[in-house]
Amino acid sequence: MEAPTLALRTICSDKSGYAHDSRVSMTAPIRSRLRTVLSRNLLLDLEDRIRAEALRAHEVVRDSFEGLTxxxxxxxxxxxxxxxxxxxxEDVCVLHGGHLLEGGVMPKTDLRVHQPFMxxxxxxxxxILALASMSVTGALPAKNKSRLAGVSINYELSLRLDFDGKGPKIGDIxxxxxxxxxxxxxxxxxxxxVGVIESSYEGFLYYESLDSFLTGEGDAEPDVPPPAPIGPPDFERPQVTLKSVMKPFVPPEAPTAKKEEGDAQG
Known part of the structure; x- marks a missing residue:
């Protein structure tokens, strides 16, 4: 599967959990919210810390647990x-002003979480920001009770019939x-x-690589190539050809009239 490294994509997943493009887009308001609330320094520090911790975990297992298969x-x-x-x-989020959810409960719900949601x-x-692992780039993270509680507040971002005329609203996301x-x-x-998972946990409402988000590649519309010029039609060679010398049309000689036996003139 191609990694979703384009500047900005709205992605849904099929039953296998892999991502593909969706026709529905809430990207503009979601991206605006992300840019307003999550500072560049926060995201850069999170990236540095996560990469450092991943390397440290590898080195600890390699050096301290010899003999493992x-x-x-x-x-x-x-x-x-x-x-x-x-x-x-959690440490980096606290340094940048993030707060653990009070009582470990999602806002406006009675759903409890068991991971550090900041x-x-x-x-x-x-x-509300949480950490999650992807099995491969662009795949939905595995469901657990905490993440299911988290996506419940994204209900108003998800596509549904707009009977009341109010449309999607954005509270906390x-x-x-x-x-x-x-x-x-x-x-x-x-x-x-960074990803925003729809409330049904069937796909992403928003997904963008952190590199793209930080460089602002998704801010500009993609260039549309100019239409290709239309050349003359390429006809197939005809199967039937006309003679090169045209002869004038000569009608056949009219047949001699005969009386049919038993006709009216008989």
Missing amino acids: PLRARGLEGQARFRSCEQGF RFEQEGQGI FVALLVARDRDRAGKIEEIA
């Missing part, structure tokens, strides 16, 4: 990587900082991205 070593490294990155995520607010706009490990280089991260 490759399968067990990878499993242990995966657990160590996520827990270490999760601690770093709330940021700027100019009256709120984001749940945003995942998504991390995919590099499968070819031990201890490395292939991609970090």
Whole structure:
């Protein structure tokens, strides 16, 4: 599957959990909210810390757990990587003004979370940010109780019939900082991205790689190539050809009239 490294895409997933383009777009208001609430310095510090913690987890398992089979070593490294990155995520968020959810409960719900969900607010706009791992770049993170509670507040962002005329509204939104490990280089991260998962947990309402988000590649509309010039039609060679010399048409001689036996003149 092609990694979604384009500047900005709205993505849904099929039953396999892999991402593909959606026809529905809430990207403009979501992206505006992300830019307003999540500072560039916060995201840069999170990227540095996550990459550092991933490398540290690999080195600890490599140096301290000799004799493990490759399968067990990878499993242990995966657990160590996520827990270490999760601690770093929480530490960095606190330094940049993020707050753990009060009582560990999602706003306007009674749903409890068991992971560090950090709330940021700027100019009256709120984001609840969480860390999640992707199995591969662009795939939805695995469901768990905390993430299902998180996406519940994204209901008003999801497409549905607008019977009341009010349309989608944005209160606090749940945003995942998504991390995919590099499968070819031990201890490395292939991609970090920001994603907004729809309330049904069937796809992304918004997905953008962190590199693209920080460089602003998604701010400009993609260039549309000019239409190709239309040349003369390319006809197939005819199967029937006319003679090169045309002869005048000569009608056949009229037949001699005969009386039919038993006719009226008989």
